[in-house]
Amino acid sequence: MKSSKKQIATKRMEILFNNALTNAKNNPGLAEKQAEIAKKISMKFKITMPFEIRSSFCKKCKKFIPPGIASKVRLGSKPKSIRITCSYCNHTYRKIISQ
Ligand SMILES: [Zn+2]
Numbered sequence: 001m002k003s004s005k006k007q008i009a010t011k012r013m014e015i016l017f018n019n020a021l022t023n024a025k026n027n028p029g030l031a032e033k034q035a036e037i038a039k040k041i042s043m044k045f046k047i048t049m050p051f052e053i054r055s056s057f058c059k060k061c062k063k064f065i066p067p068g069i070a071s072k073v074r075l076g077s078k079p080k081s082i083r084i085t086c087s088y089c090n091h092t093y094r095k096i097i098s099q
Contacts (some may be wrong), residue, residue, distance in 0.1 A: 009045040014040045017053050024066035035064035052073070055084055060091035 020034035039057065042049050058065050065071035065086050072085040080097045 006045050013041045022047045024069045059093050060085040061089040063088050
């Protein structure tokens with residue numbers, strides 16, 4: 001079972017990230033720490049972060065930007081896309097949603 005360590009790490013990363021999202025509003029300092037640890041785990045174990053996690057980190061300033069709290073999420077059409085704007089540096093990241 002070569003991948004079990006990675007599986008455990010993936011679970012830990014997801015739990016940490018969900019905790020970070022939960023704490024983002026009331027305890028942003030703790031949330032940021034948890035998000036950082038989740039990111040470190042993904043790097044250490046070479047886990048590809050799912051889009052919902054990746055999109056919660058700014059591509060430019062690398063900060064944790066929980067949706068609706070430190071980032072604005074807007075839906076665009078033609079082509080169908082999600083636009084995420086970082087509240088820290090105003091960087092906008094666009095993701096095309098493919099059917
Ligand atoms: Zn940013």
